[in-house]
Amino acid sequence: MPDDVKNKAGLLERLQFIDRRYIFIFIALAVIIPLLLGLRFEEEPSPIVLALYDKIDEMPPGSRLLMSFDYGPTTAPEIQPMVDVILRHACLKDLKVYLMAVWATGQSLTVQTVEQVLMPEFPDYEYGIDYVNLGYKAGNQGLIRVIVDDMKRMYSTDANGTDIEEIPIMKQVSSLKDMDLIVSFGGGFPGIKEWILFAGDPGGIPVGGACTAVSAPQLYPYYPNQMVGLLGGIKGAAEYESHVLNTYPEAFAKTPTPGMNMMVAQMVAHIVIMLFIVFGNVMYFMYRGKERKLTLEK
Amino acid sequence: MNPKTIKWIIFVIVLSAIVLSVYFVSLDRGSFRDGVFVTTAAFLTLFIMSFLYKDNPYYKFAEHLFVGVSAAYWMTMGFWGTMVPNLVAKLWPGSVRGVLPALADKDPSLWFLIPLFLGIVLLMRLSPKGGWISRWALAFIVGTTAGLNLIRYLRSDFIQQVNNTILPLVDKTEAGISFWGSFSNIFIFVGVLCGLVYFFFSKEHKGFFGGAARIGILVLMLTFGAGFGYTVMARISLLAGRMTYLFGDWLGLIK
């Protein structure tokens, strides 16, 4: 706003156009404070989240779970909490975990997840026996189409270059059909949709998903016929975390719940934005009222 | 204090913060490498965020670094991801034995002389005289774009959307006529038609037509408002993610 207008304008008018940096400060605080305080609300799991939870919870120990990391660093804030909580749940249930990625960017995220969650929290899990990292392979949906029938055609080694034949956990796996559940993380392309269309449907393998909040609506139509369940964004993560926490209070008492914490931050920031909208409108109408009065007096 | 002194003071503070961060994070994680990595990422995050206050040298630094690194990143990916496997390996399979042994024994595919030729033609721009010939490559690209998109949009955005809009205006369920369902279907019907009327170019928005176009605008406004509101939450989660990095991974304040 030019300076002369600024000087003439009354307080009301100026409030209408407050420096946006004040808004920025409020948003930053709205996000940081709940995160620092570790605030969290209990969330009631929605049916679609509960469905995936139940599926994993009911799998007998030793069942095979494939987790595909189909996302990148930009969406990691939303996806990672879901990866972490599902991995924890799977390890708690003693499932055999197979990690892979159809996104190139997923490769380093698998390594990171193993280093930050699996190894410190589940020291009994042994590489090659209880879990394996198959790494990233190019080919998008083409890759899925091949491994649904034959795993070894695409994977001759794991992510570390070890021969597949020498990895005990791979001995019982010849194709995706040997998996008891596939969970794809990430809503982009290729992602959950491709897993459903090229692995779940033709192979008769249960597929679940976890994706960003924005892409969730496009995936709802697949539930419950083609997709076991779906976690959509931070809310999905928070619901899952909350439910796991309620069901296994001892095992999960000390694990972080980034989803639940971020959910509070999101909510507060959301409310701050709404308050600003209300504030802006109130100022606008008050100013307009005053202006009208002034013109009438003249 | 003159501004220059303040700038230097800030610079010294930032520099010492970086050094301290590297030291403490390395100590905490037991690896110097981690210390450098985590600190770099954290300070680059802060540098970018500083733009929200105003433009400053730290943002400029991060911005310029980002441009250089990311440009090279995509070029490298183009080279190893497209050029080598999709051009060199297709034309001269034997030559990639050292890097992509899996592709070395395939038969050469001469079709790929087309992109090779066009690629070289495009590079003719660098020569001072033959620049005009690069238009051939551009013409090929534009032709491809036009041809591919014509049918693609016809299928997914025209035909499919018309199909989806054909709905009964009366929503009959087992329990009889559903008021909400019928209302929704009528809303979609009227909304799509009025929206289309709004986009008409060859008719003035007047009279009945103008009224329909007006409704069309209002429906579009509803769409835009809803689209905006729906995305807000996802955007905040991104910020929450960055903050978790700063206060958790870096400073260790969030467990």
Add this chain to the structure above:
Amino acid sequence: MCGLFCVWKMLKLKVAIFTLLFLLLSCFSAVAQTEEEISDTTASEEPSYRIPKLAPVTNLEVQDSPDDAGGEIELTWKLSADDTEDNGLVSKYVILRSQNRTSDFHIVGVANHQDTSYIDKGTQDGTEYYYKVVTFPKYEGEVRLTREEIDPLMDEFPEFTELGIKDVSMLAEYDRNLAAAFIDEILGISAVAGPVKSSAQWFNSKDLDTFIIGLVICTSVVIFIGLARGGRKLFLRRIGGLQAIENAIGRATEMGKSILFIPGIQDMDDVQTVAGITILGRIAKTIAEYDTKINMPVSRSIVMTTARETIKEAYLSAGRPDAYSDDMVHYITDEQFGYVAAVDGIMVREKPATCFYLGAFFAESLIMAETGNSIGAIQIAGTAMPAQLPFFVAACDYTLIGEELFAASAYLSGEPKQLGSLKGQDVGKVIAMVFIIVGTAFATLAAVTGSETFLEITNMIKSWFSA
């Protein structure tokens, strides 16, 4: 009071005793049950699982897949009598193929139970093939085996290696001799179907509807281009955003500031980028005439090349070729957010008077539009990305919504033949509206009257519009 308390105490005792008893009982029964279970399993060690021979599929028919590029053969059959929807005996159908009627059949694929068709995608065009379908049984409680146990079995029955270990593992429940008899005694083998050859077709008949609709729309565009070229006057209404473009350039000229032009972040293979570049061609001419500065950072190299060519020509046709410089267009990076970081920097440092965002945008739309807003620039946006339109509408002064982006260059050119194409577009809209109205009318009639005829008509109309 005291009495009540005594009663309460007694009750508590009773409850405790009762609970204890109950617990004991349940433990006992649980133990008994496990014993029972164990004895059950030992009993079934005997080869008591005589599975009846499964009924084969019937009516097996094979044909070349229609409307394809060749290399595919389609199989259809009627379900085996044992494949019932609830608790059938069939687990899957195994597809066998050979080049002669009697021998050398090998597995080409597997269909799930309840499937009645399969497409063999690995045929050679022109070769004759014969097929049969084998009904495969379902087993409860599959046993998972180690590779060492399975390998010998696989050697013995090479046909089954391709079925996956899970399926072979159950063979171990049989002794060897039983396994040898397995194929003949248990699997239901269909009659041989064939011969059949695969071939490629020259027209995809499924796409006929699409072809006709496309043809009608394209023809109407072409006709109107022709009419306009022939001198027919066509009316076109004014679009607010386009009027604003002219004013925005004027404003920048008056203020002596530059114009920032962003053609989106996609490459030339996105038609929105092409639309942005064509608008650039028109704008650049005005810019050249006004002698305004233009700054165009781009995120794709080909866009850079094309934009330079476009601006150069605009300057040429405005009669000021010497005022053109290649530096007007410069490449930044292909990376979405790296590009945005740099564009934001340019905005706050150069403070352009006008910003154009015309092309394909993603999440970065709002970052740029908000920064542009903070420096007080006039902002004109246009995109066909439905997800980004809300942000442009909220943060920019004018937004060309979807179709308007593509129409803009035709409008700005003022050439009759270009404007004619817009009229042709409107014909497409009329077609869409007519079919929506007619289809909806029949769908409504079908819903109200419950008449089959109306439903059929509705479905017919819908089938024309299925991609």
Add this chain to the structure above:
Amino acid sequence: MWRRTVPIMITFFVGTVLVVAEFIPHKPFGNLGEDFSLYFDIIAVFAFILGGGNLCRVHFSKIYRGKTDWQFSIVTLLGFFVMLAAGLFKIGNPMGIQGDVTAAGSLFADLYDSIFTPLQGTMYALLAFFVASASYRAFRAKNIDASILLIAAFVILLGRTPAPSLIADFFAGAGIGFMATAFNFVPTLTDWIMDVPNLAGQRAILIGIALGVISMALRLILGVERTYLGADSK
């Protein structure tokens, strides 16, 4: 002729063939579209030489002429060449030149993780702030259009938090029944706005876009629109 006519003929030929090929499953037309997309990708990599060259030229000349902020151009060039060398020569790649260029442990991957990723994520995260400032400024009930925009956005914003049920509980507790009902209705209304008006608007936009693209593609193929070639007929 070579400069003007040939390019227009190329566009016409390529465009027409691709449109027709969409309806021909037979070789070589069946996957002509995919092939041509691949060709485009390859040409785009050639073009990197032009883009990269331009980037270097701009920054070298900045340094050479000592323009404002020339120091930062050094940062760009340094980042560019280090990353390029790390990627092209696969420096530090555990599998050597045969390894995947992004393999963990290579210099390329390290630079990507420690520089590229945080910068990308933070730029993206700035959106949280801009979404707030944009909604503060844009959502004013100035006229009917703006009011509708505001109301739709506000309802959706509200409906995506647990706030409505909390407010409804408050009103129910205070005995104001109709307000409680109203707020309990918000989540339903949110879904309805997304599923009905939003859908209707999106469809109208999409149908319009399709027609715009078709008409534009025809103008390009027929050579009516040729600004991009610099071959304006005037």
